Amino acid sequence: MEPILIAIFSLIMLMVYFLIIKPLVPLLLLKLQLGDKAILMFYPIFGFLGVLTKSIQINNDLMHSINHALRKNPKAKVILSNHLTKPFIMLTGSEYIKDSFLDHHDYEKMNPFMIPSFLQKGLVMSEGESWKRQRKFLGTAFTFEKLKSRLPMMNKVIEYISENDDKSHLNDFMARITGEVVIRSFFGELVEGFQLEGKDAQVALIQLTGEISIMQLQSAYYFIKYLLFKDRMFEVFPCKKEKEILRRVENIRMKLNELILKRIQQLKENPVQDQEKMVFLDLYVTEYLKQQKQNEQQIDLEEILHQFITLFFAGTDTTATTSGTCLYYLAKYPEIQSEILEEVNQVVGNADINEDNLNKLTKVNALIQEVLRLRNPAFVTLFRTVKRDKQVQDIKLKKGWALVQMQNASSIQDSHFDNATEFNYKRWFDKGNVVKNDNGYINIPFAAGPRNCIGQHMALMEAKIIIALLVRKYKILLNPDVQEVRFGVKFLQTVEPDNCLFFKKRIQ
Numbered sequence: 001m002e003p004i005l006i007a008i009f010s011l012i013m014l015m016v017y018f019l020i021i022k023p024l025v026p027l028l029l030l031k032l033q034l035g036d037k038a039i040l041m042f043y044p045i046f047g048f049l050g051v052l053t054k055s056i057q058i059n060n061d062l063m064h065s066i067n068h069a070l071r072k073n074p075k076a077k078v079i080l081s082n083h084l085t086k087p088f089i090m091l092t093g094s095e096y097i098k099d100s101f102l103d104h105h106d107y108e109k110m111n112p113f114m115i116p117s118f119l120q121k122g123l124v125m126s127e128g129e130s131w132k133r134q135r136k137f138l139g140t141a142f143t144f145e146k147l148k149s150r151l152p153m154m155n156k157v158i159e160y161i162s163e164n165d166d167k168s169h170l171n172d173f174m175a176r177i178t179g180e181v182v183i184r185s186f187f188g189e190l191v192e193g194f195q196l197e198g199k200d201a202q203v204a205l206i207q208l209t210g211e212i213s214i215m216q217l218q219s220a221y222y223f224i225k226y227l228l229f230k231d232r233m234f235e236v237f238p239c240k241k242e243k244e245i246l247r248r249v250e251n252i253r254m255k256l257n258e259l260i261l262k263r264i265q266q267l268k269e270n271p272v273q274d275q276e277k278m279v280f281l282d283l284y285v286t287e288y289l290k291q292q293k294q295n296e297q298q299i300d301l302e303e304i305l306h307q308f309i310t311l312f313f314a315g316t317d318t319t320a321t322t323s324g325t326c327l328y329y330l331a332k333y334p335e336i337q338s339e340i341l342e343e344v345n346q347v348v349g350n351a352d353i354n355e356d357n358l359n360k361l362t363k364v365n366a367l368i369q370e371v372l373r374l375r376n377p378a379f380v381t382l383f384r385t386v387k388r389d390k391q392v393q394d395i396k397l398k399k400g401w402a403l404v405q406m407q408n409a410s411s412i413q414d415s416h417f418d419n420a421t422e423f424n425y426k427r428w429f430d431k432g433n434v435v436k437n438d439n440g441y442i443n444i445p446f447a448a449g450p451r452n453c454i455g456q457h458m459a460l461m462e463a464k465i466i467i468a469l470l471v472r473k474y475k476i477l478l479n480p481d482v483q484e485v486r487f488g489v490k491f492l493q494t495v496e497p498d499n500c501l502f503f504k505k506r507i508q
C-alpha cells in the first residue's frame with residue numbers, strides 16, 4: 001500500500017509544481033516588481049481562457065472581467081496570467097503594445113489551426129524573409145484603389161445571399177456573405193458553382209475552419225492536447241473526430257489544388273493583360289509563371305493554397321462578426337437604425353454601392369468604428385511565444401513564455417475616450433478629436449506596425465455595403481423569444497445566441 005500512496009503523493013506534488021508553482025512564481029515576482037502596473041489573473045491550467053469562460057458564465061460578456069479590472073486600475077499596463085504551465089503575458093499599455101508590434105521578429109505566432117498543412121505558409125503565419133516577400137507582394141493588391149474593382153461583385157453577393165439565406169443564424173448568414181466575397185476575390189469566375197464536400201465552397205470551409213478553431217474550447221481533452229503539442233496535436237493519438245477533420249482537410253486541399261492548377265494552365269495559354277482585372281489568384285499565378293521562366297522560383301503551389309486559406313481564415317469571420325455586431329446594435333437602438341436608413345436612402349437611393357457613394361456613408365462608417373472600438377471580434381491578437389529573453393519597457397520576458405497584445409485595452413479607458421464604456425456611434429462624427437492622449441497605438445482594432453491587418457480596407461468596404469444594403473431592405477429587430485443576448489466567443493468575440501435577430505422585409 002505504501003508505495004502506491006507515495007506514488008500518488010509524488011504525482012500530486014509534480015502536478016502542483018508544474019501547474020501552479022512553475023507558472024505562478026515568475027508571475028508573482030513580476031507583480032511584486034510592477035505593482036499597480038500589473039494585474040494578476042492566475043487560473044490553474046486554463047489561464048486566460050478560464051478567465052474568459054468564467055466571465056461569460058457570470059456576466060454574459062467575455063470581456064467583462066478583464067475590462068472591469070482594467071478600468072478599476074487605469075495604471076495597469078499588463079495582465080499576468082498563465083497558459084497551462086507557462087506564464088502568459090497580456091500587454092494592455094499602449095507603449096508596451098507598440099514596442100512588441102515593432103519588434104515582431106522576437107515573437108512566434110502559435111498556429112490557431114493546429115494543422116500545418118493548411119495555413120502555415122501563408123501571410124499570417126510566415127516569418128522573416130518569406131513574410132517580407134509575401135507582405136510586399138500582397139500589399140499592392142489590398143489598396144483601396146485595387147479593391148474598388150470588387151465593389152460590383154460585393155453588391156451582387158450580398159443581394160443574392162440575403163435574398164436566399166433564411167437569416168435565422170446571424171453569424172452563419174454573415175459568414176456566407178464574407179466567405180463568398182473572399183473566395184471570389186481570390187479565384188474570380190473560376191469558382192462559379194464550385195463545391196467542396198457537396199456544399200457551397202464557403203459553407204464547407206466555414207464549417208471546417210469553425211470546427212477546428214473552437215475545438216480547444218469545447219473539451220478539456222483537446223485543450224490540454226493543444227497546450228502540450230500545439231500544431232502537432234492532430235498527429236499525437238488522433239481521436240475519431242481529429243481523423244475525420246484531417247480527412248476533410250486533405251480532401252479540400254486536393255480540390256483547391258486542382259483549381260489552382262487549372263488556372264496555371266489557363267494563364268500559360270492566355271495571360272491576363274489588364275492588371276486591374278486580376279483577382280488574387282491571377283496575381284499569384286502570373287508571378288509564379290514569371291519566376292518559373294526566370295528560373296527563380298520563390299512562390300510554390302503550396303504557398304498559393306495556404307494563402308487562400310489564410311485570407312479566408314483572416315477575412316471571413318472577422319468581417320462577418322463585425323457586421324453581425326453592427327446589425328445587433330441597430331436592432332437594439334432603433335433610433336440609430338432610422339438615422340442609418342435615412343443616410344442610405346439619401347446617399348445611395350435604390351442604386352448599388354459604388355466608389356462615390358461608399359465614402360459618403362459617414363454614419364455607417366461611424367457605426368462600424370464604434371463596434372470595432374468596443375466589441376472588436378479580434379479582442380486579442382493571436383497567441384505568441386517569446387523567442388528569446390527580452391525587455392519590453394520594464395518587463396523582462398523569458399524565452400518560451402506566451403504573450404498576446406490586447407489592442408483594444410485603451411479603448412475602454414476614459415482617459416482616451418469620453419464615457420468610454422458607453423456605445424455612442426456619434427463620437428465618430430467629429431473626426432478630429434475622438435481619441436484623447438493618442439500616441440498612435442490607442443485605437444488600433446486592426447493591430448498596428450508592420451504586421452497590421454493587410455485586409456482592413458477590404459473589411460471596412462464589405463461591412464459598409466453589408467450594413468447599407470441590409471438596412472435598406474430589412475427592418476432589423478431583436479428576436480423577442482431570446483431572453484438574453486451575450487457577447488461570447490467562437491474563436492472571435494461574437495454576439496450570441498445565433499438567432500438573436502429578425503429581418504423583416506421593408507415595403508418598397
Ligand code: HEM
Binds near residue numbers: 135
Ligand atoms: C473587421 C475585420 C477584421 C479585423 C478586425 C481584423 C483584425 C486583424 C488583426 C488584429 C490582425 C493582427 C493579428 C495578429 O497580429 O495576431 C490582422 C492581421 C491580418 N489580417 Fe485582418 N482583420 C479583419 C479583416 C481582414 C480581411 C478582410 C483580410 C483579408 C481578406 C484580413 C487579412 C489579414 C492578414 C493576412 C493578416 C496578417 C498580416 C501579417 O501578418 O502581415 N483581415 N487582422
